[in-house]
Amino acid sequence: MLVDSFGRTIDYVRISVTDHCNLRCVYCMPADIKWLPHEEILRNEEIVRLVDVFVSLGIKKVRFTGGEPLLRKGFFDIVKQVRSNHKELEICITTNGVLLEQYIDKIQEFNVQKVNVSLDSLNPDTFAKITGVNAIHKVINGILKITSLEGVECKINAVIMESTLDELEELVRFATNIHAIRFIERMPLSNDPVPFVSADTLLQKLESLGTVQRKTTSDTHVAAMYRFLPRWDKRAVINVGIIPAVSHRFCSKCNRLRVTSDGMLRACLHDATEYNLKKILRGQLNNDIREVITNAVSHKKEGHSLMQCDDTAFNCSGMAMHSMSKIGG
Ligand code: SAM
Ligand code: SF4
Numbered sequence: 001m002l003v004d005s006f007g008r009t010i011d012y013v014r015i016s017v018t019d020h021c022n023l024r025c026v027y028c029m030p031a032d033i034k035w036l037p038h039e040e041i042l043r044n045e046e047i048v049r050l051v052d053v054f055v056s057l058g059i060k061k062v063r064f065t066g067g068e069p070l071l072r073k074g075f076f077d078i079v080k081q082v083r084s085n086h087k088e089l090e091i092c093i094t095t096n097g098v099l100l101e102q103y104i105d106k107i108q109e110f111n112v113q114k115v116n117v118s119l120d121s122l123n124p125d126t127f128a129k130i131t132g133v134n135a136i137h138k139v140i141n142g143i144l145k146i147t148s149l150e151g152v153e154c155k156i157n158a159v160i161m162e163s164t165l166d167e168l169e170e171l172v173r174f175a176t177n178i179h180a181i182r183f184i185e186r187m188p189l190s191n192d193p194v195p196f197v198s199a200d201t202l203l204q205k206l207e208s209l210g211t212v213q214r215k216t217t218s219d220t221h222v223a224a225m226y227r228f229l230p231r232w233d234k235r236a237v238i239n240v241g242i243i244p245a246v247s248h249r250f251c252s253k254c255n256r257l258r259v260t261s262d263g264m265l266r267a268c269l270h271d272a273t274e275y276n277l278k279k280i281l282r283g284q285l286n287n288d289i290r291e292v293i294t295n296a297v298s299h300k301k302e303g304h305s306l307m308q309c310d311d312t313a314f315n316c317s318g319m320a321m322h323s324m325s326k327i328g329g
Contacts, residue, residue, distance in 0.1 A: 001058035002293070004267075004300040008254060011060040012221075014094075015047060016261040017075060018067040023096050024132035025120075027159055027186050027194070040262040044074055046281045048081045050259065051089075053289055059257075061090040063114075067261060070099040076106040083110040092116070094157070098135045100142025107152060114153045115146050120160070122170050130164075147178055155241075156181040160197045168205050172228065175238055182223050182241035199224070199244035206240060221253045251303035257296070265293065267300035 002010040019036050021029065042050070051062055062082065069075055070093075083091060092114035093107070100117065107115060119139055121127045127136040146154045158171055160183050168183070175181035186196035206212050210230040218225040223241035230236050244250070251268075258266045263278025275296045279285040 002297045004297050006252075006300075006302050008252075008300070009058075010255055010257055010297050010300070011058055012063070012256040013051075013054050013059050013061075013259065014063045014065055014256060015050070015259045016066050017042070017047065017064050017069045017078065018072040019261045020071055021066060021068040021096070022071055022098055022133065023068070023135070025096075025118075025159075026130055026132075027161070027189070030189055036262050040278075042259075042261065042263045042278060042281070044078050044081070046263065046278070047078050048085065049281060050263075050277065051082050052085060053293070054257075055086050055089060057290060057293060060088075061092065063092040063094060065094040068096055068098070069093055070095050070103060076103065076110065079106065079110045079112065090114070094118070095142075096131070097139035097142040098133070099138075101138065101145055104142075104145045104149065107146070108149055112152065114155070116155045116157050117143050117146070118157045118159075119143070119171070120158045121164050121167050122174055123167065126164060126167070130161075143178070153179045155179050157184055157243075158182070159184045159186050160202060161186060162195055162197060165197055165201070165205060168202070169209050172206070172209065172230065172238055172240060173232070175240075176233070176236055180225070180239035180241055182243055184243040185245045185247060187245050196246060198247045199242045200247070202242050212240075219253075221255050222250050254300075257293070265296050267296045271301055273299070 004010060018041065054062070064075070064079070066072070079091060082089065091110070091112050093112055094116040095118070097117040097119065117139065120130050122136070124134065124136045128134045143154060143156070146152055156171070156175055156178055158181065160168065171181060183202050185199055186194060188194040203212065206226070206228060210228055213227040213229070215225045215227055220241065223243045226240045226242070228238045228240040230238065254268070258269060259277065260266065260274070263276065263281065264274035265277050266274055275292050276285065277289060277292065280287050280289045280292065
């Protein structure tokens with residue numbers, strides 16, 4: 001079992017399988033993004049081997065992310081092999097949903113238990129403005145198909161910006177029949193501050209739309225969870241989460257590691273220290289991969305240091321971070 005020096009059990013790993021994406025979300029992809037050379041990206045068998053190692057160290061849950069994981073050729077060959085090797089492992093995917101519809105059968109066949117779909121706006125024009133692509137109908141169809149599957153939990157992730165705060169109600173309404181919707185504070189991609197809608201503002205907005213009851217027992221490692229009783233439907237109960245990525249911290253509950261698409265292990269999204277697992281997998285380094293992972297866990301920092309700003313409504317924050325699409329959001 002992996003336990004860090006602050007007593008946190010690490011049993012969850014997020015693996016980015018590609019840095020490429022079919023969308024260009026304004027808050028994620030820098031305009032001057034440079035793709036990694038193909039040979040730097042972990043191969044299928046390397047990802048499968050990595051998961052084997054992680055599971056042998058006590059990892060219980062793996063999430064495939066990116067970039068856009070469904071864009072990777074042969075992505076479901078990886079999922080198939082991982083599932084075949086590890087019947088008990090929780091397998092999850094985070095996707096923008098554009099290609100989801102065509103992989104519904106695979107998701108069911110390989111028992112992918114959780115699918116998080118990112119959707120920031122239901123307005124086709126706003127969606128296209130944020131993502132650069134006119135693809136909202138594909139995303140919505142994908143979500144509807146996924147939610148019709150038994151045994152697959154679907155959550156929506158939405159990064160709310162100043163310009164889309166008024167769309168919160170529509171998004172929450174859309175989530176009525178979905179496991180949960182979670183609103184994420186926008187994180188900056190560089191040291192340049194960006195405006196973001198704070199968790200407190202999101203909560204206030206929700207309170208103006210209905211009754212909000214905190215469910216501390218349902219809090220996840222990253223999100224504060226609420227039972228939301230909308231004023232427009234007395235019988236509806238909607239699970240709403242708020243991920244205070246910038247303004248507050250969930251570091252004390254952090255249980256995760258990350259592997260970038262080029263095989264670098266990170267103990268924290270916001271800690272630039274990387275451990276090169278790819279070189280070990282390719283025999284270019286002689287280190288014991290299990291020892292390297294254990295060492296990374298023992299050096300996992302207590303918390304991150306995103307700056308907090310005094311502006312209460314639309315906070316500003318700055319920090320050094322590369323594109324989420326490269327690290328794997
Ligand atoms: N392409 C997939 C998707 O969009 O779901 C998976 C990768 S994406 C990097 C994972 C998550 O990171 C998405 O929910 C996205 O909204 C979030 N994300 C990306 N950049 C972000 C930022 N600057 N601040 C907060 N969340 C961000
Ligand atoms: Fe692509 Fe996801 Fe980043 Fe949007 S958030 S650009 S969909 S990787």
